[in-house]
Amino acid sequence: MAQKKKEVDDRFKKFGTVTFTSITKINDFIDKLEQGKVMGTRCKECGRVFFPPRADCYQCLKSDMEWFEVTGKGKLVSYSKLEFAPVGFGDDLPYAIALLDYGDYKVFGRIADNVPENEIEVGMEMETVVNTLPNGQLNYVFQKA
Amino acid sequence: MGKVGIIGVGQSAFVRGYPGSIRELAFEGFRECMLDANITTKDIDASVICSAPEYDKQRSPAGVFAEYFGLTPQPTFYVESLCSSSSMGVRLAYSLVKSGLHDVVAVVGFQKMSEISSAESQERMGRGADIQWESPFGTMMPAYYAMYARAHMAQYGTTSDDLALIRVKAATYGQINEKAVYRKQVTFEMFSDPESPMSNPVASPLRVGDCCANADGSSCIIVASEEKAKALCKKPVWILGLGAASTAVNMAGRELFTGLIVGEQAGDQAYKMAGITPKDIDVAEVHDCFTIAEMMAYENLGFAKPGEGKDLIKSKETYKEGSIPVNVDGGLLSKGHPIGATGGSQIRTIVLQLRGEAGEMQVKDPEIGLVHNIGGVGLYGNVTILGR
Numbered sequence: 031m032a033q034k035k036k037e038v039d040d041r042f043k044k045f046g047t048v049t050f051t052s053i054t055k056i057n058d059f060i061d062k063l064e065q066g067k068v069m070g071t072r073c074k075e076c077g078r079v080f081f082p083p084r085a086d087c088y089q090c091l092k093s094d095m096e097w098f099e100v101t102g103k104g105k106l107v108s109y110s111k112l113e114f115a116p117v118g119f120g121d122d123l124p125y126a127i128a129l130l131d132y133g134d135y136k137v138f139g140r141i142a143d144n145v146p147e148n149e150i151e152v153g154m155e156m157e158t159v160v161n162t163l164p165n166g167q168l169n170y171v172f173q174k175a
Numbered sequence: 176m177g178k179v180g181i182i183g184v185g186q187s188a189f190v191r192g193y194p195g196s197i198r199e200l201a202f203e204g205f206r207e208c209m210l211d212a213n214i215t216t217k218d219i220d221a222s223v224i225c226s227a228p229e230y231d232k233q234r235s236p237a238g239v240f241a242e243y244f245g246l247t248p249q250p251t252f253y254v255e256s257l258c259s260s261s262s263m264g265v266r267l268a269y270s271l272v273k274s275g276l277h278d279v280v281a282v283v284g285f286q287k288m289s290e291i292s293s294a295e296s297q298e299r300m301g302r303g304a305d306i307q308w309e310s311p312f313g314t315m316m317p318a319y320y321a322m323y324a325r326a327h328m329a330q331y332g333t334t335s336d337d338l339a340l341i342r343v344k345a346a347t348y349g350q351i352n353e354k355a356v357y358r359k360q361v362t363f364e365m366f367s368d369p370e371s372p373m374s375n376p377v378a379s380p381l382r383v384g385d386c387c388a389n390a391d392g393s394s395c396i397i398v399a400s401e402e403k404a405k406a407l408c409k410k411p412v413w414i415l416g417l418g419a420a421s422t423a424v425n426m427a428g429r430e431l432f433t434g435l436i437v438g439e440q441a442g443d444q445a446y447k448m449a450g451i452t453p454k455d456i457d458v459a460e461v462h463d464c465f466t467i468a469e470m471m472a473y474e475n476l477g478f479a480k481p482g483e484g485k486d487l488i489k490s491k492e493t494y495k496e497g498s499i500p501v502n503v504d505g506g507l508l509s510k511g512h513p514i515g516a517t518g519g520s521q522i523r524t525i526v527l528q529l530r531g532e533a534g535e536m537q538v539k540d541p542e543i544g545l546v547h548n549i550g551g552v553g554l555y556g557n558v559t560i561l562g563r
Binding site for chain 2: 042045046047048049050051054081082107108109110111112113114115116117118119120122125126127128129135136137138139140147152153169
């Protein structure tokens with residue numbers, strides 16, 4: 031009897047302009063993105079909050095997580111606008127990478143293309159929103175709050 | 176327990192497009208070190224080979240080099256911590272000697288970066304960060320350091336002009352270091368001259384002039400027990416303090432963005448072990464992969480208070496004649512940054528300074544020197560304190 035072909039759950043390959051990881055235990059993250067939600071994980075055992083989400087809790091060594099949504103405003107910690115890009119990202123230029131501080135966790139991503147550079151200021155409040163890239167891939171970007 | 180000393184130092188010239196294979200490149204640093212130490216391969220018990228492996232086609236270069244250097248059948252193995260690999264190698268050699276397992280250990284660092292294009296190199300360097308959560312956004316090393324620069328500017332009022340002064344200093348010494356890849360002068364005016372490549376934006380607020388040059392190169396440090404060091408070497412330099420630390424690979428997992436926490440933690444450990452304070456340092460090599468990295472190192476190592484690094488460079492206190500000379504060999508900015516070779520090259524510079532053999536770059540009569548070597552975007556930090 032022929033062996034049934036094993037299905038590979040490689041949903042994560044949809045993340046970012048170019049992805050370097052396709053198989054991970056938190057592949058549901060991509061389904062959430064497709065629903066318009068950016069989500070982190072919270073350890074059901076000890077309550078520790080993780081963003082980016084993770085499958086395993088180093089604090090209590092359990093792997094029982096629940097999802098929480100990144101909502102509300104974060105403060106812009108820093109950013110940089112790139113004039114050169116690594117291989118595979120040239121078509122996205124220019125773009126800005128940035129970090130938002132939500133207090134309990136931080137989110138690393140890009141600033142939305144429609145935010146003019148002269149309006150970006152460290153400390154300003156921004157929101158994280160799901161973004162579909164021109165090549166169909168998904169990521170998230172920061173909009174002015 | 177006895178002391179642990181350094182009895183030989185060497186490095187290749189740091190160049191663009193080395194015309195040879197990695198074993199031949201590594202041999203250049205090894206040969207200079209062996210001639211400096213004036214010992215034979217029979218005197219060496221073990222070798223530690225250090226690089227960032229993603230540039231090499233050769234898997235497991237340690238065994239290949241050991242044979243090429245005549246260091247078989249002694250044990251040899253590989254150590255990696257990105258740009259601080261060879262400082263980590265020296266840390267390991269220290270423990271091998273201190274434990275009594277070996278008496279004389281050669282630490283060879285190398286990197287041949289020119290086999291791939293600059294864009295490919297940026298992509299590989301970027302993969303030293305978090306490939307699952309950050310690289311898909313199109314990250315690269317200059318952009319990460321640029322985020323630190325932006326945060327430092329926002330918090331402390333540091334300016335791009337302040338950072339340019341660090342590059343001008345590096346180029347002052349790159350011109351007199353025959354091993355440096357970039358031997359030309361860089362003036363402050365170049366940063367505002369649209370005709371000069373130095374002024375071209377890379378990742379705001381950093382410009383081309385703020386970034387170190389990729390290079391091919393190798394370095395070698397020979398570490399020995401006190402007994403062997405005294406028997407084999409007229410001017411051993413002693414390892415007085417060692418520090419090493421790590422932090423979250425992703426920016427989201429970090430707290431400090433105006434400095435590199437691993438540099439501070441490694442520095443504190445090394446000062447404590449050596450029983451000294453920052454004021455006791457006579458000459459330093461710090462990891463200036465970008466101008467902002469040197470500025471943060473001043474503050475993380477206690478040469479300046481947080482936010483006051485700019486005053487140190489403005490007053491030229493980190494020049495050769497200043498109160499705390501830093502990177503008077505051109506630093507990574509002008510000497511070049513062949514990742515795996517960098518820590519060994521920094522240690523070589525300080526050893527030559529302490530022996531009084533640094534030629535035109537010599538600072539006046541230093542007794543204690545410090546090496547600060549960072550891996551990735553402040554992912555790994557190593558500090559090594561050396562004394563006569």
